[in-house]
Amino acid sequence: MLPLKKIICPTDFSEPSFEGIKTAVELAEKDSSELTLLHVIAPVPKISGIGMPPVGHFPVVFGEMEQQAKEFLEKIRASQIPKDLKCLTVVICGQPALHITELAQKEKASIIIMATHGQSGWQRFISGSVTERVVRLAPCPVLAVPAPSQG
Numbered sequence: 001m002l003p004l005k006k007i008i009c010p011t012d013f014s015e016p017s018f019e020g021i022k023t024a025v026e027l028a029e030k031d032s033s034e035l036t037l038l039h040v041i042a043p044v045p046k047i048s049g050i051g052m053p054p055v056g057h058f059p060v061v062f063g064e065m066e067q068q069a070k071e072f073l074e075k076i077r078a079s080q081i082p083k084d085l086k087c088l089t090v091v092i093c094g095q096p097a098l099h100i101t102e103l104a105q106k107e108k109a110s111i112i113i114m115a116t117h118g119q120s121g122w123q124r125f126i127s128g129s130v131t132e133r134v135v136r137l138a139p140c141p142v143l144a145v146p147a148p149s150q151g
Contacts, residue, residue: 097133
């Protein structure tokens, strides 16, 4: 596994995910690795009703979400990634765990570094854990960085 050549670091733009980015940057600097920051836009459910945009507007909504995600990844790259570190940004739409592991397979990643959100009990039961699914599906090691304590 060592040295790490390619690191995939998914982010959902939450505070805990920034801990994963910090760890990924530290390891990428150590081995002069290529870092890929990834954001997966979960599909928007196609339901209609009061207050919901008509189904025909979903491509517009997705396009706006994709553009905002790209801009935010670029802000992260500019503010948190050293200039001498090779860093790519990728935005994909789909099921997060599936697309994270597919990208790792395609890019022959050395490791996936991602944060946990520290959910337990009913919250985890309801929402599930993308990190757990990535660990099960990943073609490479996964480093799960714990969410910072709310101390």
